[in-house]
Amino acid sequence: MTILSDVSLLGEVAGLARSMPVTDAAAAEAARARQNNLTKPPGALGRLEELAIFMAGWQGTDRPDIAGAQALVFAGNHGVCAQGVNPFPQDVTAQMVANFEQGGAAINQLCRANGANLSVIALELDRPTGDISAGAAMSEAETLDALRRGAAAVDPGASVLILGEMGIGNSTIAAAMAKGAFGGDAAHWVGKGTGSDDAGVARKIDVVTRACVRHAEARGLEILARLGGREQAAICGAVLEARARRIPVILDGFICTAATAPLFAADRRFLDHCLVGHVSREPGHARLLSELGMRPILSLDMALGEGSGAAIALGVLRAALACHNGMATFAEAGVSGQ
Numbered sequence: 001m002t003i004l005s006d007v008s009l010l011g012e013v014a015g016l017a018r019s020m021p022v023t024d025a026a027a028a029e030a031a032r033a034r035q036n037n038l039t040k041p042p043g044a045l046g047r048l049e050e051l052a053i054f055m056a057g058w059q060g061t062d063r064p065d066i067a068g069a070q071a072l073v074f075a076g077n078h079g080v081c082a083q084g085v086n087p088f089p090q091d092v093t094a095q096m097v098a099n100f101e102q103g104g105a106a107i108n109q110l111c112r113a114n115g116a117n118l119s120v121i122a123l124e125l126d127r128p129t130g131d132i133s134a135g136a137a138m139s140e141a142e143t144l145d146a147l148r149r150g151a152a153a154v155d156p157g158a159s160v161l162i163l164g165e166m167g168i169g170n171s172t173i174a175a176a177m178a179k180g181a182f183g184g185d186a187a188h189w190v191g192k193g194t195g196s197d198d199a200g201v202a203r204k205i206d207v208v209t210r211a212c213v214r215h216a217e218a219r220g221l222e223i224l225a226r227l228g229g230r231e232q233a234a235i236c237g238a239v240l241e242a243r244a245r246r247i248p249v250i251l252d253g254f255i256c257t258a259a260t261a262p263l264f265a266a267d268r269r270f271l272d273h274c275l276v277g278h279v280s281r282e283p284g285h286a287r288l289l290s291e292l293g294m295r296p297i298l299s300l301d302m303a304l305g306e307g308s309g310a311a312i313a314l315g316v317l318r319a320a321l322a323c324h325n326g327m328a329t330f331a332e333a334g335v336s337g338q
C-alpha cells in the first residue's frame, strides 16, 4: 500500500495535502532546547542546528537518526529530444543506467562516501514520452503509473530519502515545468544543461516557449502530465510517499527540484518535508529556489544531476546529527554556561 493506492485520477492528488502528516512541533521544540544546552555558544553550529531541528520535527523525535539513508535515481526518456535540445544522444540515458548498476557513476561514489543505499529505477526507456512542443508528454494514466512507481520505490524504513534523475533532454523539461508553474520568460529558466552551445540554448528557449504556449492552461499536477516526464512523475510520487511516512527528503539540482514544481503549484505544503541539497550551476535553479522559498544546503558549482548534490548534502546532515545526538550538554560536561 502506498499513499497513491486509492488515487485513480490525477485531480485527486492535490486533495492528499489535507491529510498529510505535518512536522511534530513538540519534537522540534525539544530538539531546539537540546541544541541550546549543548557545549557551544548558542547558534554557533548555524545551519547544522536548523537541519537537526528539521529532522527532529519530521521524524517526530528529539533524537533524529540518519542510519538508513535511501537514494533513488529515476530514469526516463523524452520525446522533446526530437527538437535537437540535447548535446548527448538519447541512448546515453540507458547507458548511464547500466553504469549506475555497475557502480561506475558519480552518484555511486557519492552514495558510498556519504552512506546512502542507492537504487536506480528505469522507466520505460524504450518508449520516450511525447514531445512537449507538439502535444502532452504523458496521458493521465501514464502519469499516474509513473507516480505510483515512484511511491512504491520508497523504503518505508528509510530515515531520509535522496532523490535524483537521469534523462537526456530533461534540462529542457525542467525549464518548461518551472515556466509552467511560475511563468516568466523561457530564457530565465533555460541553461546549457550538459553543454549546449549558444545555438542549442536558443533552440531550447524556442522549444520551451512553444511548449508553454501550447500547455498554457495547465495547472498543478497537469503541468507534470503535459510538460514533465516519467522520472519527474516518479520523483513526485516518491516525495508524496515519503511525506506520508514522515521521511524527510533531500532534493537535488535544477532538474530534480523542477520535477516537484507541480506539487508546489497544486499545494505548497506538499514540499514542507523537503530540503534542497545544493544550488546547481544551471541558472534557473537559484530562481526556482527563490520561488519555492527554499535555501540550498550547498553551493558547489555542480551541474550533474543523478542526485549528486543531494548525496553530498547527506554528509552535512550526518555531521549535523552527529553533533546533535553525540555532544555533551553544559551540565553533563561540567562546562560553565553564560
Ligand SMILES: Cc1cc2ncn([C@H]3O[C@H](COP(=O)(O)O)[C@@H](O)[C@H]3O)c2cc1C
Pocket (backbone or CB within 6 Å): 085, 086, 087, 088, 092, 096, 165, 166, 167, 168, 169, 170, 171, 172, 192, 193, 194, 195, 196, 255, 304, 305, 306
Ligand atoms: C554522461 C552523462 C551523465 C549524466 N548524469 C546526469 N546527467 C544529466 O544530464 C541530463 C540533462 O541534460 P540535457 O538536458 O543537456 O540532456 C540528465 O540526464 C541529467 O541527469 C548526465 C548527462 C550525461 C551526458
Ligand SMILES: O=C(O)c1cccnc1
Pocket (backbone or CB within 6 Å): 171, 193, 194, 252, 253, 254, 255, 256, 280, 281, 282, 285, 302, 303, 304, 305, 306
Ligand atoms: O542541476 C541539475 O539538476 C542539472 C544540471 C545540468 C545537467 N544535469 C542536471
